[in-house]
Amino acid sequence: MDPDTARVAMLHQDPHPAHRGFAEAVGADLVDYHRLSLGPLEGTVAEDGLNGLAYPNYDAYIVEGSRPLYAALARRFTRGGKLIYLCADHGLYQLGNADFEGSSTVKSLVGKFGTPLVRAVGRRGIDGVIAVSEFAAEFTRPVVGPDTPIEVAHPFVQQAEYDALGGVEPDLDSNVAVTVARPWKYKGVDMLVEAWPRVREQFPDAQLHVVGKGHPDDYGTTPGVRVRGYVEDLADAFAPASLFVQPSRMDTFPVSTLEAMRAGLPPLVTRTAGTRSEAREIDPLFVAEPNPEALARGVREYFVRDTAERRRLSAAARERGSRFDPESRKAAFGRAFRDVLKEL
Secondary structure: OOOOOOOEEEEEOOOOHHHHHHHHHOOOEEEEOOOOOOHHHOOOHHHHHHHHHOOOOOOEEEEEOHHHHHHHHHHHHHHOOEEEEEEOOOOOOOOOOOOOOOOOHHHHHHHHHOHHHHHHHHHHHOOEEEEOOHHHHHHHHHHHOOOOOEEEOOOOOOHHHHHHHOOOOOOOOOOEEEEEOOOOHHHOHHHHHHHHHHHHHHOOOOEEEEEOOOOOHHHHHOOOEEEEEOOOOHHHHHOOOOEEEEOOOOEOOOHHHHHHHHOOOOEEEEOOEOOHHHHHHHOHHHEEOOOHHHHHHHHHHHHOOOHHHHHHHHHHHHHHHOOOOHHHHHHHHHHHHHHHHHOO
16 A cells, blocks of 8 residues: 555544654544444444444554454454554453453453454454554564564654653652552552562662552552652652652553653663663663562662662663654654555
8 A cells, every 4th residue: 555645544532642643643634433322332342333334434544542443343344444553552462361351341251262253353354553662562463463564663752741851850869769650550550559668678768759640548658658649740750759660560652651761760660561672771670570579679779779870870761761752753653654554
């Protein structure tokens, strides 16, 4: 398919700001997933399918998220058009696991027991993939098969945040770590809070700042843990700290890690976060297993470092974070999209 003449839409459900930038980079129209409501069938496969049939005609559809993917597959099988899956969530990561949770009972059962069916549909219906990290590409490959083109294009920090965070001077002499996340289980903040007493055994002055609206107040009953809640200016969240922690049980490519690096904070991330690729380039010890023991060990290994070493790591983090500006990342997405389309 010729990328220069193809009519392209991005199907979405409340798109991430970076994904809006991706759509802009390739001249794609934004089409909202939720166009029809079926009352008692809301959230079911039937509703998804009928929404897909209602989509306008395009040559190619970039699909963001799992629910729009179900709808786009119905559209793809009945009316044609090429389907490019933007793998930016963990909908396919736990496929086949007993604890798979879909948005309905039927989808949960399919996710737990219907792996062969999902892979059969994926290999026939998904024409190409753009994954937001190498990690996301890894768990998507078994679903789409060996012949489906996959390219990687990372998200970016929004321009206003990018500019503001570039001027942050973190307190690298402190034994303060910060995490920024929504209060969702997959973000793993509960594991980091559980890890903190182990950190304090070696560093009694160690503090953990939990940033983000909706976290349980009782996190603050753990010695050294402060629940800051929503913070208007991320510079205020990052400035008192010397370390950022991304404790996710699974995360395709969390932008909060990029924001922290842009502010000069070295990032400790889990092996199941897509930003492991960035943390590993700064120091391989910044990638930990997703459990409280490993997170505590990673924090302690950083806090034991002297100021000169912390400054070196901070400079490396800031340099790495500077690569995730909007313009360069949108251009990279455009190249990835063109490469996929050329193979279709």
